[in-house]
Amino acid sequence: MNKLSRVLIANRGEIAVRIIGACKALGIESIVAVSEADRSSLPARMADRSLCIGPPPARDSYLNVNTLIAAALGTGSDAIHPGYGFLAEQPELAETCEKHHIAFIGPSAKSIHQMGNKLLARQIAEESGIPTLPGSEKVRDIKGAIAAAEKIGFPIILKAAAGGGGRGMKVVESPDLLRSVFDTLSAEVQSAFGDGTLFLEHFVPNARHIEVQILGDHFGNIIHLGERDCSIQRRYQKMIEEAPSPVVSPQLREQICEAAVTMARKIKYENAGTIEFILDQDNGRYYFLEMNTRIQVEHPVTEQITGIDLVQEQIKIADHQPLSFSQESVRFRGHAIECRINAESPFSGFQPSPGRIEQWAPPQNSAIRVDSHCYAGYFVPPYYDSLLAKVITSGDDRSQAIERMHFALDHFTLSGVESTIPFLQLLLKRPEYLSGKIHTGWVEKVVLPEIGGVK
Amino acid sequence: MSKEKGAISLTDDEIIEIIKLVEESDFDELHLETENLKLTVGKGLTCPHDQGAGLSQTTQRQTFVQEEPTPEKVSQADSPTGAMTSAPDTRKAEPEPPAVVEEEGLIPIEAPLLGTFYRSPEPGAPPFVDVGTAVTEDDTVCLIEVMKLFTGVKAGVKGRIAKICVENNQMVEYQQTLFFVEPEE
Numbered sequence: 100m101n102k103l104s105r106v107l108i109a110n111r112g113e114i115a116v117r118i119i120g121a122c123k124a125l126g127i128e129s130i131v132a133v134s135e136a137d138r139s140s141l142p143a144r145m146a147d148r149s150l151c152i153g154p155p156p157a158r159d160s161y162l163n164v165n166t167l168i169a170a171a172l173g174t175g176s177d178a179i180h181p182g183y184g185f186l187a188e189q190p191e192l193a194e195t196c197e198k199h200h201i202a203f204i205g206p207s208a209k210s211i212h213q214m215g216n217k218l219l220a221r222q223i224a225e226e227s228g229i230p231t232l233p234g235s236e237k238v239r240d241i242k243g244a245i246a247a248a249e250k251i252g253f254p255i256i257l258k259a260a261a262g263g264g265g266r267g268m269k270v271v272e273s274p275d276l277l278r279s280v281f282d283t284l285s286a287e288v289q290s291a292f293g294d295g296t297l298f299l300e301h302f303v304p305n306a307r308h309i310e311v312q313i314l315g316d317h318f319g320n321i322i323h324l325g326e327r328d329c330s331i332q333r334r335y336q337k338m339i340e341e342a343p344s345p346v347v348s349p350q351l352r353e354q355i356c357e358a359a360v361t362m363a364r365k366i367k368y369e370n371a372g373t374i375e376f377i378l379d380q381d382n383g384r385y386y387f388l389e390m391n392t393r394i395q396v397e398h399p400v401t402e403q404i405t406g407i408d409l410v411q412e413q414i415k416i417a418d419h420q421p422l423s424f425s426q427e428s429v430r431f432r433g434h435a436i437e438c439r440i441n442a443e444s445p446f447s448g449f450q451p452s453p454g455r456i457e458q459w460a461p462p463q464n465s466a467i468r469v470d471s472h473c474y475a476g477y478f479v480p481p482y483y484d485s486l487l488a489k490v491i492t493s494g495d496d497r498s499q500a501i502e503r504m505h506f507a508l509d510h511f512t513l514s515g516v517e518s519t520i521p522f523l524q525l526l527l528k529r530p531e532y533l534s535g536k537i538h539t540g541w542v543e544k545v546v547l548p549e550i551g552g553v554k
Numbered sequence: 555m556s557k558e559k560g561a562i563s564l565t566d567d568e569i570i571e572i573i574k575l576v577e578e579s580d581f582d583e584l585h586l587e588t589e590n591l592k593l594t595v596g597k598g599l600t601c602p603h604d605q606g607a608g609l610s611q612t613t614q615r616q617t618f619v620q621e622e623p624t625p626e627k628v629s630q631a632d633s634p635t636g637a638m639t640s641a642p643d644t645r646k647a648e649p650e651p652p653a654v655v656e657e658e659g660l661i662p663i664e665a666p667l668l669g670t671f672y673r674s675p676e677p678g679a680p681p682f683v684d685v686g687t688a689v690t691e692d693d694t695v696c697l698i699e700v701m702k703l704f705t706g707v708k709a710g711v712k713g714r715i716a717k718i719c720v721e722n723n724q725m726v727e728y729q730q731t732l733f734f735v736e737p738e739e
Contacts, residue, residue: 135729139567151727152668155574160728165701166668173670173725195701478568 103178103418107171110182112472115142118180121410130174134160136480141472155482161185164192171201178202178417187393188215204417206370206392213366214390218260218298224387227365229358232386234300241281245274247299254302261292263389265335270302305538307378309344311359312401314412315368317419322426323356324401333542340397341436342404345497345535355385371413403435403493434500435493438523441485445522453481457515462507466493479516660734661711665726669700673722687715713737
């Protein structure tokens with residue numbers, strides 16, 4: 100370890116636990132910033148120190164750049180790890196870190212800004228020779244939108260340039276629907292992101308979501324760690340992820356991973372990042388979707404099949420250590436699946452279910468990994484996202500990983516709050532999941548209507 | 555925590571959370587009764603059991619909390635598991651100052667935000683307050699600075715500064731106790 104000796108973790112929940120664990124493994128002091136609601140959380144108890152940065156609402160605590168910088172400076176921290184969500188992809192935090200000579204454990208503010216603007220990211224992908232979906236430039240008004248949509252061909256997806264991750268986007272099947280949706284979406288997006296810029300892309304109904312993990316160090320070395328398949332989604336929120344993708348051939352893998360590395364090289368990307376693609380299962384083609392300039396929730400499946408600790412690598416990269424392995428030395432072994440367990444009632448419209456956990460006994464054996472901040476007696480606060488835990492299973496092949504996930508979910512003792520475990524169990528037993536005949540609309544368009552649940 | 559059916563015990567954190575939820579709601583009072591606990595949280599003008607603390611009058615509404623064990627009381631409410639009942643009020647909720655908990659007769663002044671604590675309006679100037687200084691609710695007792703943005707912290711209570719808990723130029727966390735005030739009767 101060169102310079103970094105104290106990291107401020109500007110996040111909470113399972114990812115804060117994850118980052119603190121990585122710091123401990125590297126012999127680095129961990130300081131976790133907590134809101135009042137998280138004062139006695141597991142991260143607060145694990146870290147070398149915790150400090151209270153504000154009241155429970157995220158906008159007064161985890162989203163407050165100035166407070167986090169003051170907390171880092173006041174504790175003599177060398178670096179800030181933003182986790183995912185919150186300020187991880189707000190250029191302001193990275194910029195302010197740079198200004199105060201605090202290492203930001205992530206890419207440069209410039210990369211965050213470039214990839215944060217989804218229209219700009221698309222343009223950069225095009226310039227790099229990476230396939231992109233038929234799409235438009237900025238559409239200024241309903242007339243322009245309809246003209247662009249007719250050129251691309253319905254159905255289209257109307258997207259906010261400042262959005263991403265499922266936010267600020269709407270699938271539109273016809274010109275009339277476009278008329279009714281355009282102004283509302285524009286206003287919503289302006290209000291949510293401060294930028295009402297909209298553009299259009301062709302919508303692929305029979306798609307898979309394939310994303311590639313990359314790592315770039317301070318010296319320009321960029322490698323990929325293979326792809327993940329995150330096609331099981333509801334309202335753009337991923338529910339189950341796996342690595343490798345069951346439908347990606349070795350040739351396609353090579354092409355997609357090379358495209359991802361090309362993109363990262365083009366913007367001289369540093370630290371961990373993920374390039375997302377849409378795979379059109381009707382024509383077998385892949386298209387750039389967006390790039391996420393942060394560590395992702397589903398990073399464990401990549402870790403399981405490569406044996407590489409991504410969060411430790413993030414910290415080392417921020418410490419200006421060169422990558423300790425080359426592309427050639429990266430090995431992929433077996434198959435890994437992750438299920439996100441949320442505090443939601445899946446059969447009541449996925450209504451959030453905060454409250455006190457009574458029983459908490461996750462499954463444990465050598466093929467099961469559980470990333471979580473929860474424990475028996477923990478009060479799940481209502482202020483933040485509902486993720487309770489990530490259950491990850493590994494196997495020599497996909498069917499073994501699936502079998503182990505069946506076992507893991509069947510043996511997860513959880514009471515006190517509602518969880519999505521029963522729904523995940525259901526999905527993992529469906530023939531389409533087992534045979535791989537799914538697409539990104541499968542949960543919402545096929546499964547939920549069939550089981551009669553509210554979407 | 556008690557595992558008896560219907561029995562609840564609350565930690566300080568949970569009480570704080572309940573207070574916040576009531577403060578931010580349109581409700582004026584919350585009464586919770588279970589087999590072993592009676593909890594009242596309210597936004598009334600006076601705290602019924604508390605004579606001191608100067609909580610009354612129209613200029614200041616305080617949130618009060620009473621927690622009493624009720625060993626014999628069987629919950630007679632609609633729900634045997636101790637569900638909450640509350641008395642809704644049609645008056646609009648106003649922003650409330652943080653709940654005040656007395657400690658040995660002294661009232662803490664807590665940091666409303668994280669930042670650097672300054673005892674004086676500027677370097678070299680005399681401090682806002684010293685031990686013994688008389689303060690009223692609206693008097694500024696210190697500054698907290700975050701990235702060059704300064705916030706004045708008001709006493710929020712009438713009395714005399716009894717104790718200064720933080721050093722000048724020190725970083726303070728949200729809700730960290732800055733001063734103790736001996737309240738005026």
